[in-house]
Amino acid sequence: MNIFAPPAPLRLVSIMAVSLGIALPAFAQDHDHATPMPAVIEVPVQDTHDHAAMMAAEAAASATPPREPIPVVTADDLAAAFPVIDHRAMQHAPAFNRKVALNRLEAWDADEGAGQAWEGIAWFGTDTDRLWLRSEGERVGGRTESADLEALYGRSISPWWDVVAGVRRDFKPGDGRTWGAFGVQGMAPYRFEVSATAYVGEDGQIAGNVEAEYTFRITNRLILLPLVEVDINAKDDPNYGMGRGVTGVEMGLRLHYEIIRRFAPYVGVAHERALGDTANYRRNAGESARDTRFVAGVRIWF
Known part of the structure; x- marks a missing residue:
């Protein structure tokens, strides 16, 4: 029997922490005093950038091209969207009228x-x-x-x-x-x-x-x-x-x-x-x- 092994409850907590990617202090015992000494257990964590890249790759693989691609914006489109304002067109009706x-x-x-x-x-x-x-x-x-x-x-x-x-x-x-x-x-x-x-x-x-x-x-x-x-x-x-x-x-x-x-x-x-x-x-x-x-x-x- 290994006298330095942590109790069963601590083993259960350690297993859960490893599965969740949490670092917990480990208990070590000195041969002379049997005093627990804190230590850090490094648990490898998955890189978030690699995860995002993987998700983007999966989305790109599943996406389908649009039926009608967006056309390239032309000079005529820009002119229609931003016309030159003729201030004279916003004036009142002609000065001389009749009825x-x-x-x-x-x-x-x-x-x-x-x-x-x-x-x-x-x-x-x-x-x-x-x-x-x-x-x-x-x-x-x-x-x-x-x-x-x-x-x-x-x-x-x-x-x-x-x-x-x-x-x-x-x-x-x-x-x-x-x-x-x-x-x-x-x-x-x-x-x-x-x-x-x-x-x-x-x-x-x-x-x-x-x-x-x-x-x-x-x-x-x-x-x-x-x-x-x-x-x-x-x-x-x-x-x-x-x-x-x-x-x-x-x-x-x-x-x-x-x-x-x-x-x-x-x-x-x-x-x-x-x-x-x-x-x-x-x-x-x-x-x-x-x-x-x-x-x-x-x-x-x-």
């Missing part, structure tokens, strides 16, 4: 004959300075009842409002006459489009017009447009059948369907009423002071 719109081009059938009416605008210029052209008129029974044309300079005073000034020419009713025009136009809160213009005539006559319109989108293409327009005169003008104060009110309700954004046929109803002395002038001339009609028309812009 022509016939907001109402409509017809109706009445007792006194078929009627037609138009109302249109056009502008040319920049975001801040524009030339505005506005025209509206009406024909009944083959006769032109009213027609006018305005040429105005418009200056933007806010993102939503312009001030305008220019001239207006009335071709009908009566003899033609010219007015000076001053006013504002734009979008009021809650998206009401508003136009208010004052006119000064050659003989000192002063008149005014206020118009408000709202765009109510029922669907993406079906649009309802209510409209209210009020005419005002500062003094009586019997030669043209106009009284003092609020001379007339027009209200309309038109339902548009946008086939395309620039072309929208519509149907609707319009009501006109003369007020005050203007109504009396019309009755004396054998005309009605009020009129309600169903209309059909089209709105076009380009």
